[in-house]
Structure formats: structure tokens, C-alpha cells
Amino acid sequence: MSRRRKALVLDFDGLVADTEVLWLAVLRRLYRTYFQELPYASVVESVGGTLHDFDPFTDLSARCGSVDASELEEQAECLFRAWMAYEAPLPGVRRLIAEAQLRAVPLAIASSSREASVVPYLDQFGLRDAFSVVVTADDVVRVKPAPDLYLLAARRLGTEPEHIVAFEDSGRGVRAAKAAGALCVAVPHVLTRSHDFDAADIRLDSLALCDLEDLLSHDPSEVRR
Structure with missing residues (x-):
């Protein structure tokens, strides 16, 4: 099981x-x-x-x-x-957050950018309070593809890396998540579709296609979709 x-x-x-x-x-x-x-x-x-x-x-x-x-x-x-100033979160983001909150599933951000390039926009979108943990390049020595951001996020969340679902849009982000031991969902966009996503457990064309209930019980031994 x-x-x-x-x-x-x-x-x-x-x-x-x-x-x-x-x-x-x-x-x-x-x-x-x-x-x-x-x-x-x-x-x-x-x-x-x-x-x-x-x-x-x-x-x-x-x-x-x-x-x-x-x-x-x-x-x-x-x-x-x-x-x-004119931007909004990408499709699927608000629904994923809302569904996670309904299930009392903690949320975190793990970004290779500096905090000043992340937190102000979470505030702008009204999403900052949804994330109990935000780790950025300011918190680690090595950013992605090193696993440090994910390892720190898991530690601050109070869980093990293998118990988290990581969402990434780039090849190096996927490598970081897998190096940490997380289940990884790749969501490429127009600039990253040429990246290597072979290591991802699941690949989605859009976060709007995410089925959270399925992800939370996903068995990594299942065939990737």
C-alpha cells in the first residue's frame, strides 16, 4: 500500500x-x-x-x-x-491551494530566486498566508538542481522529503526534487517544453489538470502519465 x-x-x-x-x-x-x-x-x-x-x-x-x-x-x-503588477497566478494554482487547505495539507514554496523576487508577488496575489513555509536562494548555499531547497522545505514542514509532492516547471527543478526523494509533478510551459523531464513521476500540460486526491495517494511504482 x-x-x-x-x-x-x-x-x-x-x-x-x-x-x-x-x-x-x-x-x-x-x-x-x-x-x-x-x-x-x-x-x-x-x-x-x-x-x-x-x-x-x-x-x-x-x-x-x-x-x-x-x-x-x-x-x-x-x-x-x-x-x-498586471499579472495573476497561473491556471490551477488557486484551486490546488484551496483543495490542499480543505484537506489540511501543508503548502510550501521552494524557489531558486531570492526572497525579494517571490514574497512580494505572493502578497500581490493574496497567497502568502497559504504557504506555511517559503524557502528561497537566501536560505541555502546551493540552489536547484541541488536538492537543498527541498530538503530544507521538508525539514521546516516537519516531514520527510519522500512524503512531499513537488511541482516543477523546469528540468533542473525536477532533478532537485528527485534528488531530495520527493514525488515530482512536472508542469512544463512554453519555454521549458524542450527540457528533460524523464525523471518526473507525473507530467501535466497545465496545473489546472491536477487531481490532488490522486496525487496524495500516488504510488511511484505506477507507470508515469
Whole structure:
């Protein structure tokens, strides 16, 4: 008999909010402002990671030769914040949270982004109080694909990693969840469909297709769907 899952841990960027696609639009605007073309493949490959994977601001600064990377980053951040003011959670997010709360299943966020790039938007969406735990890049030495964020989230939730269901939109996020021992649901979006999701236990085209009751009793030995 399978063990019922005891908590849900969600990635934030690209899973709760459509920030990855929005950042792509911001970066395209920024690059074109300086008459440059954004290296799309590099951006897609780095989704779910950090500026250590691909830093568009250093790249653009090197191309221009006259604008500092920190100035470019500030320009992009300002535009991103302005555009995010019009955003809402992705389809399925509010229902998943509501169903988890009805079943008294704890919720957490595990994000490779900094806290300042996550918590203000949870507040904006009115979702901050739904998550008893929020762990970000500020809380660990290693971000995804290392398992540290998930291990810390499980510890703060008071459960074991194998008792959580992790929701991820990127290949490196899936690797992090599986390295921690969690059951992982992959929900790719337009920028990550080319990522390797073979390690995921379940793959959904949208979080709106999630059946929480099924997930909470899911047996990892079942054939992946």
C-alpha cells in the first residue's frame, strides 16, 4: 500500500506565476533598446537557474561596451516590476491551494530566486498566508538542481522529503526534487517544453489538470502519465 503524501511544495517562477515568460519579454525589450538580439537558446537553457547559468546583463553589457551590467539589471527589474503588477497566478494554482487547505495539507514554496523576487508577488496575489513555509536562494548555499531547497522545505514542514509532492516547471527543478526523494509533478510551459523531464513521476500540460486526491495517494511504482 502506498503512503499518503503529507505536504505540497511548489516552485514559484513559471509554476505559480508566469514570470519566466514575462522575463523573456523584458529581456527582449532591453536587448532591442540597445539594438541587440537576445540569445533565446541561452535563456531557455537557464530557466529554473540563476544568473550564474546565463547572465543576460553581463552579456548585453559586453556587447554594448558602454553600459554597466548593474545598470542594465536595474532597468530590467523596473520594467519587470511594472509589468508584474498586471499579472495573476497561473491556471490551477488557486484551486490546488484551496483543495490542499480543505484537506489540511501543508503548502510550501521552494524557489531558486531570492526572497525579494517571490514574497512580494505572493502578497500581490493574496497567497502568502497559504504557504506555511517559503524557502528561497537566501536560505541555502546551493540552489536547484541541488536538492537543498527541498530538503530544507521538508525539514521546516516537519516531514520527510519522500512524503512531499513537488511541482516543477523546469528540468533542473525536477532533478532537485528527485534528488531530495520527493514525488515530482512536472508542469512544463512554453519555454521549458524542450527540457528533460524523464525523471518526473507525473507530467501535466497545465496545473489546472491536477487531481490532488490522486496525487496524495500516488504510488511511484505506477507507470508515469
